[in-house]
Amino acid sequence: MADETALVRFDDVGMRYDGGAEVLHGVSFSLAPGSYHFLTGPSGAGKSTLLRLLYLAQRPTAGQISLFGRDVRELGRADRARMRQRMGVVFQDFRLLPHLSVFDNVALPLRILKAPEAEIRRDVGELLAWVGLGEHEAASPATLSGGQQQRLAIARAVVVRPRLLLADEPTGNLDAEMGLKLMHLFEELNKLGTTIVIATHDTTLLARFRHPRLVLTEGRLKTMPPAPPPRGPVVQRTAPVAPRAEDTRGEGRS
Numbered sequence: 560m561a562d563e564t565a566l567v568r569f570d571d572v573g574m575r576y577d578g579g580a581e582v583l584h585g586v587s588f589s590l591a592p593g594s595y596h597f598l599t600g601p602s603g604a605g606k607s608t609l610l611r612l613l614y615l616a617q618r619p620t621a622g623q624i625s626l627f628g629r630d631v632r633e634l635g636r637a638d639r640a641r642m643r644q645r646m647g648v649v650f651q652d653f654r655l656l657p658h659l660s661v662f663d664n665v666a667l668p669l670r671i672l673k674a675p676e677a678e679i680r681r682d683v684g685e686l687l688a689w690v691g692l693g694e695h696e697a698a699s700p701a702t703l704s705g706g707q708q709q710r711l712a713i714a715r716a717v718v719v720r721p722r723l724l725l726a727d728e729p730t731g732n733l734d735a736e737m738g739l740k741l742m743h744l745f746e747e748l749n750k751l752g753t754t755i756v757i758a759t760h761d762t763t764l765l766a767r768f769r770h771p772r773l774v775l776t777e778g779r780l781k782t783m784p785p786a787p788p789p790r791g792p793v794v795q796r797t798a799p800v801a802p803r804a805e806d807t808r809g810e811g812r813s
């Protein structure tokens with residue numbers, strides 16, 4: 560039965576790339592506001608495809624997707640752009656803007672939302688320092704290492720405290736300590752209300768941050784409970800995520 564309170568709903572969604580085989584088949588699930596799910600499954604199972612559908616970067620070839628209570632088929636170009644402003648996304652290839660500095664890459668989503676420059680200076684500076692890129696504010700993204708680019712992509716995705724955060728293997732290029740630190744940042748965001756979907760193969764993260772799993776196998780999706788807990792003590796850290804009133808930014812709700 561349709562769940563009208565869901566932030567995201569997929570009903571019998573199928574996806575086939577041009578001329579290819581069907582990559583997703585009959586995928587149905589919903590995400591409650593404030594929920595946190597891991598998206599798992601073997602390489603090629605369709606995880607990135609599902610995230611691209613969620614981000615409205617691709618249209619399904621079958622079924623129906625609702626986002627923020629709207630059927631995405633009814634959305635015009637401007638509506639889609641506005642919806643993307645409520646989402647933070649970390650793609651596997653980062654999609655950084657090469658002509659902008661590190662600082663300006665992170666500042667861009669805030670500038671689109673017309674945040675005051677003083678606030679942008681403060682929030683972007685604080686976040687870049689926290690992810691270890693404080694010394695690189697003026698650099699071009701192309702001069703950064705893979706791990707630094709990943710941290711930059713994450714900073715850009717979280718800086719507006721999005722309603723929905725989508726991340727594809729967000730810790731794949733990071734050392735274990737930085738990976739954990741950023742996972743704690745996602746936990747903090749989630750406590751402040753951000754709905755999260757993280758695609759990962761990392762079984763250590765799955766066991767440590769116990770969230771329900773959306774498991775894709777050959778394009779079919781099953782919802783599973785959290786992975787079993789790890790053995791041994793878990794070290795908790797906190798992350799500097801300031802409460803942010805998204806509605807002060809004038810993006811409007813649908």
Ligand SMILES: Nc1ncnc2c1ncn2[C@@H]1O[C@H](COP(=O)(O)OP(=O)(O)OP(=O)(O)O)[C@@H](O)[C@H]1O
Nearest residue numbers: 576577579582600601602603604605606607608609
């Ligand atoms: N742009 C595209 N055009 C054609 N086929 C594609 C395209 N993108 C993905 N595919 C195919 O869709 C299937 C699912 O790919 P997808 O990248 O979604 O899987 P994945 O689970 O994210 O894999 P990985 O864990 O390796 O990133 C694969 O068979 C892939 O070859």
